[in-house]
Amino acid sequence: MESPSDQVLGDFLTDKETTAMEIEESNIVEEEENDPFLKFINQAKSILYQNGGELEEESMPSPGWSWIANRFLKTCVAYSSGVTPAILLSELSLAWNEQNRTGAPKKQSDIVAKLKKKHKRAKLPNTISIDSIYEKKFLSLSSVIEAVIIDAFTLPGTNIYMLTLGDIWSSNTIDLFLHRRYYNIADPKNGILKIGREVLLTGCYLRVATGSSGCPRLLPTEYFVVLLDEDEDDDAMLLGAQFCSDSFSSISLDAIKEGTSYSLYARIEHIGPLEVQGKYGSLQRKQITLVDNDGVRLKFLLWGEQALVANLLSVGSMLALDRPFIASAVDSSLEICDEICLEFGSATQLYLVPLILHKEQVSVALTQNHYQGSRLLTASNLSQGQLVSQVTLPCDSQGSIDFSNCPFRSYVVDLRDKMTGISLYGNVTGIRAADGMFSLKIEDTTGAIWAKLHFVKSWSMGRLGIGHTVYLSGLSSSLTPRKSLELSWYENGTGSSFFNLSCLPAFLNTSCLHRLLSLSDLSIHASGAQVCRVWLDQVEHCHVDTRFMHSLCGHLIDKAPNGDLECKFCHSIGNVEVERTFHLKITLADDTAKVFAWCIGQTAAELLQISPDEFYELPEEEQIMYPSSLEHEKFIVAIANCRRQDDCGGFVEQDHDMVDWEVTRAIKCE
Template sequence: MTDHEASDMELEREVLVIEEEEDPFLQFIDYAKSVLSPDKDYGDDRKGPSWSWIASRILRTCIAYSSGVTSAILLSDLFQAWHELNRSGAPKKQSECISQMKKKHKRAKLPNTVTIDSIYEKKFLSLNSVIEAVIIDTYILPGTNIYMLHLGDFWSSNTIDLYLHRRFYSLADPKYGVLKKGREVFLTGCRLRTATGGSGHARLLPTEYLVILLDEDQNDDAMLLLAQFCADCFSSISLDRVYQGVSYSLRARIESITSLEVQGKYGSLQRKQINLVDDDDVSSKFILWGEQVLLANLFSMGSTLALDRPFISSSTDSALETSEELCLEYGSATQLYMVPFIRHEEQVSVALTQNHHKGSKQSRALDPSQGVVVSQVSLPCNSQGSVDFSNCPFRSFVVDLREKMTGISLYGVVADIISNQESVLSVMIQDVTGAVWARLHFARSWSFGRLGLGHTIYITGLTCSVGTRKSLELRWVENDVGASFINISCLPALLNSSCLHKLSCLSDLSAEPAGTWICRVWLDQIQHCHVTTRLSHTSCGYFLDDGSSEDLKCNFCQRKCNAELARNFHLKITLADESGKLFAWCTGQTAVELLQITPDEFCELPEEEQIMYPSSLEHETFKVALVNCRKKVEGLKDHHDITAWEVTRAMKCE
């Protein structure tokens, strides 16, 4: 590399740094973090929210409020969500057994966990919610033979009663049952019966989806595991004996959890596949069908699952594409126990990269001889020994990536795209510290709308490892817990949320900077406006090649799309403001907003009116989002070599 090239790269890096310093979205995250984080001066030892949690929550709110958000809406939602997540309850009102168990409780909450206090507050409980409960008492409803569980949790001062499902009655026996005072259970698929009139308190209706937690350090639990679940193993299962009525009790480690969708004659059916490995390193599949997939919310990778009397079938009968002969299912007599995986924390040195990008004056004042500022943080490790960064208090940058990192979140722009498989897309993500390739694996195919070069994205749930070429590789799986992908440049709420953007002049874009820029412009030089309509794939918004082939294939997401076609505009137009002019292109709903007519309506106009139509829009004023899209996309013919700017959102100014 020549000195001239090196200086150009350094100049480009400095420009990116200055852009990030002025990014209102990042500034609002920092502001929200300062508001929500506890005041250390007053001795508060609670942890504040992580950078990625705040970013994800803000974007989730923007998606919910598509017409725009205010700082008050965002801060209110953040405060309420964080308060709910960290509710501690009133210890003086908690059961004595919960207070004692709380002292040694080290397990992290499951993703969908709700507290009993929140159930009473909201008077609502969704089916996929998880309740991590402790049994305070087991009793029979007076005058009936109905078993009830009186439940509490570690975070609530309230308690709630559950009508126990009859499949668990044998486990609630007063003498020999395991469902007794002090036992932890996980529940999901619960329905709430609210209190009405004089009927007393709210109660939980029976659910079939209950997992009993065991503690190997407790003698009774260790003896139960040894006596009931050590005689059988996967290799000892015989289909012939199963057909003769023999049942098995099996114990194995949860290796992974994957989601599948089965297409049937009358529609699709959800399916979860839990991959298990026993003590002999023999693997098997535990399959959940339909509503049973709710059970997967109770499992965590690395935990030990004990299955008493699972339904056993051949892989052929279960329509599984696997080399294994047998698979396990959740039958009517199946009982589930689990020894949860306790994630041990590891002291990780996090280079505070953001210190180098906070304020231009500070960036220039940094003394290189002082080295990079490093902070020690405790982060949990998963069952594979990878450090989980999903709750890291700081933002992650490309330069911070190392081997065996998981739960990574990145905020940056799309620098390149390669699409050569239907369900896999490779995206180069660039931030102020560098760029990295990420392989995105989808359940079926691309499902996040239009994505183009220069678009600002936020992605969570990335895993970093060293590949075969000894280089870092990022992997993302759509259905993994914590995985999300948000195209900020195309968010409908962006233009109407002044707290998350600032208005720029077109002259500010002369250096072709990265990121998403919001400008107030009018349409100019209409004589140079170029309007065409073309067929595009509705899932991803990319245009299709002109041709008469019966099987049309999308060049972007690599799937046949005959049934997913729509006619869209391809618009090239000049935008202007007081500071200058800019030639840009757009498609989809953005082009409809600018032209104020749909493609179908436009095509119905006579040819002369189509030619004259754009002139009626001259000097109309819009607020637009602009991104630089100069680089070509490999494998696509949708190039815009001359038109370097794309309008990703547009809104007419009244």
């Protein structure tokens, strides 16, 4: 007997729709079979999932698709001369074990064990374990320690407060010298820094013991946040008594001048990217938007090294600020967008009620279902009662769903409004560059979408062109005023990464990353960078020119009418960012076909086997004769179709609009 859900789904799917889904899913399966990068991610995901239960008493969760892709590509960057499947799987396994380690539970204190049972908040992006500090004997300033106080004491014969910290991922503990600005809340009688209290800290320096019996300790840090729990009576009383009488509207500049201090309580609405301020761009700033219970907004500014405090905060959490410094636009010599704003002053103390993420069942698009089993789920077997699968993903108070840990790959067709932590793998089919704003049109087998890229200063991702294969993570989606979907990416955003696989040296140096094609297999409609084994042919017709290139973006530059050098791609140039390069057009051949292609930069230098500066110094007649010495030299090349789509608009590469193929990377082979 057919269930109601089967009937509804059967009525909903028309013949045209089912055919479209079958074609789309067939394209996805074909893409995965032909793309070694995608095949390896699926293989690694399966191996990590199978090994998870063997590593701990309780099986670990399986890593998300984007986590594997990110770690995979970072390893390829680190091993530019090439990697092996064994190296990749080893790096992935070690990193996943470190991220999900639980230490040795039998050695953990009862305090940590109790905390572990009720721990529900999300792990902050830069969090490291105490065990890893012992193992690496290193601690970066941006690292976050999410800890619980195991013990609080004063050093004998002194008034120096010490906290012994533990965490739920470690069996070790570590001592912290408490910064003196927090001594008033560490008082044994009236303070709240007692055993069992959770704290967050960053900006820490590690003092490594020199003796064999000594233990490492953390030196004092000002960047210290105390966690509160509104369900605990003592914490609720503290919030009610100290932080609920003042509001943003009650702040008076006249009262501040008379010495009045405020204790404020508000929700973190937005954490902005790192900005550069000051006349010479030497001062960094972070803006955090706070909203109090009356709906009034104020900016909380962090200057210079204080920006590390933002690593301890999360959107949606409640922040209690005791004695913040209140700056006014009138008195400030720096750019302040509002009449008044809050700052992290010398007497400021921060308390946080972290957001406990609500889980929302999100229906994952049909493009994901083939990951769930050994065969593709198609429209024909949907009618047999196999409904769209669902995954539980966190949703913030604004309704944005975080896909950073989604187990599946995100496709363009899956994207909707209010999604964060998106990762996309696809090909660049359009580039727009104007007024310092860059947009990419990214296409996969299911569709294409524009993404706006926000850089801290200017373009910093190296060469990128039409037809290149890219991977981005940390994208967020929103609707434009015209109700079309658009993606945004911030260079310093949480979880942001950008990789151009087409120009990655390890792409050619690692056989498991590519599939060798013959030139006859390349089609004018081929998408993404393909790898071929070729030789140089018809070198008497090749075109070699030495030009200048903008090293940051990898594009050719020209002289503007006023005589200055100008990069037409990113419109930002300086003499220190200019280098001589080749602009090369040459015929590539194999046993099946010939292709006329172009390239610049390191790729052209690899094909010509001479540096641009060395070539430039040759006499003119030797420059003319030089290419003839390269006849039939063999290479492995990555080659991409760089023909611009008619509807893409925007930036057009110079001097090769009639050449459809770009060599994005090349290595000589014997």
